[in-house]
Amino acid sequence: MKQSECIQNSIPHDIALKIASSLQASDLCALGSCSRFWRELCGSDFLWVSLFRDRWPFLDGFQESSSSDTNKGWRGFYIIQHHKMVGRATGVIKFVEECSSSESLEVGDYLKAIKDMCLMQLGFKDVQMFLFKPDLNVLLNLVGLHYCINWLGVPAEYVMEALQSCKISERQVCVKWWKLGRWFYGFRLRDESHSRWVCLGDLAIKEKEVLGVLHRGAVHEVIRVQISVSNPTSTPWSCQSTQARV
Structure with missing residues (x-):
């Protein structure tokens, strides 16, 4: 004393x-x-x-x-809001885990999780606190990354710094998408298959094509999009084992 x-x-x-x-x-x-x-x-x-x-x-x-909480001041408001965000983030985590039980996620469910986060009004620090965890499924890390860049408009360098701070920037996912075959002299060619292994850090900084595919989902010429958990011991073609349709 x-x-x-x-x-x-x-x-x-x-x-x-x-x-x-x-x-x-x-x-x-x-x-x-x-x-x-x-x-x-x-x-x-x-x-x-x-x-x-x-x-x-x-x-x-x-x-x-x-109104019953107005006497708690801003510290009380902060604690109340924090507990709300814990519940909302927990709901997103549970949803993604249920949809990705086979270690792959349909793009429709992926985009729904991001839309739900937008409606819940999670902030950048909420994502860092609840979704940028190395012990979570990397698909949840990816959902948080996509939400921060494309919905919150957080600069890519800030997201990259957060990924590195949380030690998840090197975690990898496999993104595979199928495009409708092009027409050639009255005939439609075979559908085109694209597969890309990417780490979260590259997605934040330079893999704009892959992030663009995820953001658009299955629209126009893209007929299917699949996101799988990276497995360093397997070849990229192992992603074909489970195909997600939208």
């Missing part, structure tokens, strides 16, 4: 607030458990409104929370 009182007396309030404002939510909570001084300072609305708007820039805490 004497030590905490000494710290309180030696650090000006504005400097202490500056230190606290540089922390993320988990670190701010940890600091707030050190003493009464830090608990009161780390519960400041000034800190939590910044964290809330940084994580969910398109949300309003007062609109998202019920």
Whole structure:
């Protein structure tokens, strides 16, 4: 207690607030458990409104929370919203896992998961926290990557940095798509098959064609799209074992 009182007396309030404002939510909570001084300072609305708007820039805490919770301040709004996002992300994870029990995912289910995330209004940090995990199926990592780039509009270099930070940038998927055969002198040629093994890092930075195929799905000339989990011990043609139709 004497030590905490000494710290309180030696650090000006504005400097202490500056230190606290540089922390993320988990670190701010940890600091707030050190003493009464830090608990009161780390519960400041000034800190939590910044964290809330940084994580969910398109949300309003007062609109998202019920009237009975308005006395909890921005820290309370942040915690409430965090728990909501945990439930929403869990729903997406469960859906993708159920649809990919054979280690491959139909593009229709893939795009539905992304659309659901859009409706749920998951933010970039939510994706990093809940979907960019190395212990999750790589198909879930891919869903999160696609959502961030094509729906949230996060710059590719930021997504790449997040992938590397979460140690999933080298994880691979196999994307295979079938195109309708071209017409040649009144005859339609055989359907064209394209297969590509790609790592998540390349998808974020340079594999625009593959990401474009995933984003469009089975439309126009593309009649089927399949996404499979990479298996380093198998050849690329092993992707043909399970074909996903849309």
